[in-house]
Amino acid sequence: MKQDTKIIHGYEMIDEYTGAASIPKFQASTFHQKDIFSNQKFVYSRFGNPTISAAENAVSCLENGDYGLAFSSGMAAISSVLLLLSAGEHIILCNDIYGGTYCIVRDFLKRFGIEVTFVDEENIDEWEEQIKENTKMIYIETPSNPLLKITDIKKIAQIAKNHDLLSICDNTFMTPYYQKPLDLGVDVVIHSATKFLNGHSDVVAGFVVTNNKELEKKIRLQQINLGGILGVEDAWLLMRGLKTLSVRMEKSEKSARAIAKYLSSHPKVKKVYHPSLAEHKGKKIQENQADGYGSVLSFELMSQRQVVQLFNSLRYPLVAVSLGGVESIVSYPWSMSHGAMSPYEKEKRGVTESLVRFSVGIENLEDLILDLDQALNSIE
Ligand SMILES: Cc1ncc(COP(=O)(O)O)c(C=O)c1O
Incomplete structure (x- = not known):
């Protein structure tokens, strides 16, 4: 089966x-x-x-x-x-x-x-x-x-x-x-x-x-x-x-790969983390042990201020703690999932003040990219 x-x-x-x-x-x-x-x-x-x-x-x-x-x-x-x-x-x-x-x-x-x-x-x-x-x-x-x-x-x-x-x-x-x-x-x-x-x-x-x-x-x-x-x-x-796990995972994972690629070439984005990317250190291992790359990615902007500007400009993703929903969710690990860690522990792990986590939902991919594009272009 x-x-x-x-x-x-x-x-x-x-x-x-x-x-x-x-x-x-x-x-x-x-x-x-x-x-x-x-x-x-x-x-x-x-x-x-x-x-x-x-x-x-x-x-x-x-x-x-x-x-x-x-x-x-x-x-x-x-x-x-x-x-x-x-x-x-x-x-x-x-x-x-x-x-x-x-x-x-x-x-x-x-x-x-x-x-x-x-x-x-x-x-x-x-x-x-x-x-x-x-x-x-x-x-x-x-x-x-x-x-x-x-x-x-x-x-x-x-x-x-x-x-x-x-x-x-x-x-x-x-x-x-x-x-x-x-x-x-x-x-x-x-x-x-x-x-x-x-x-x-x-x-x-x-x-x-x-x-x-x-x-x-x-x-x-x-x-x-x-x-x-x-x-x-x-x-x-x-x-x-x-019951809908397969259709949700297929759609959001495909979109996540496209969004990771899009973000990688955006001049306002310093770094993108997603195992689908050629430069990702763990790509080969991921391909050996899993059938997909997942629907969560992270990316670095230049500053905390830019993260705030981005979050304020995005139309579709929820700004929230959590991930894995049908709706796209952007999170700020610095104060959300990793908020209980000291700044030292966060920095040591690479969880910086300019890191954004993006859980890609099942919205239309073009809408998500257009939304990201307008939001990224609006930040200073
Ligand atoms: C990888 C991972 N494990 C465990 C948890 C904890 O799960 P819960 O919030 O359902 O207690 C989370 C929550 O974000 C998570 O991301």
């Missing part, structure tokens, strides 16, 4: 009792137990709910995973996985990382006595060099947020296997439509489903997918006991959004 067919027919999406064309919303917190000693599948919605289970099966199926777990946000998914670590253990993460993940690591893991090392994601040797006796996890995000750096997933997964470490990949930017980290050897895939999986900027959700039964058991306990479960309504909306 090809990927676009799988998105529609690869998992249970018809109600088995009524034939309804969408899984119903089982809007219940608890379930009547006919026999208190029987092992009923659903007893209380924090432990499991038919609508939420259907969403978990849908996302795990698309990732070629055996087990899916839904969370109330991408951050709930990430923290449930990171909190598998115990005091005295060590984790290695990529430098260019989503700001929220950076905050958990800095503000929570360190407080619990967990050692943290950030490495240059593009330098495979550095990952291996940083492994210590107490290292337990390796965490990647590729393409990275916001600089679209590419990490070689297969090589990282192999390093993790060689050293008996857990490998984790945040697959939010690519989605399983373009990239399947489990197939490349990673142990755990994480999603902010708030982004492309849902695709309509109306749900906050997260997922974890794995093929490892033991791991699933442990993360399920985190999900149940830390309590960051997905709501029923959001699970249903997520499944609704997911």
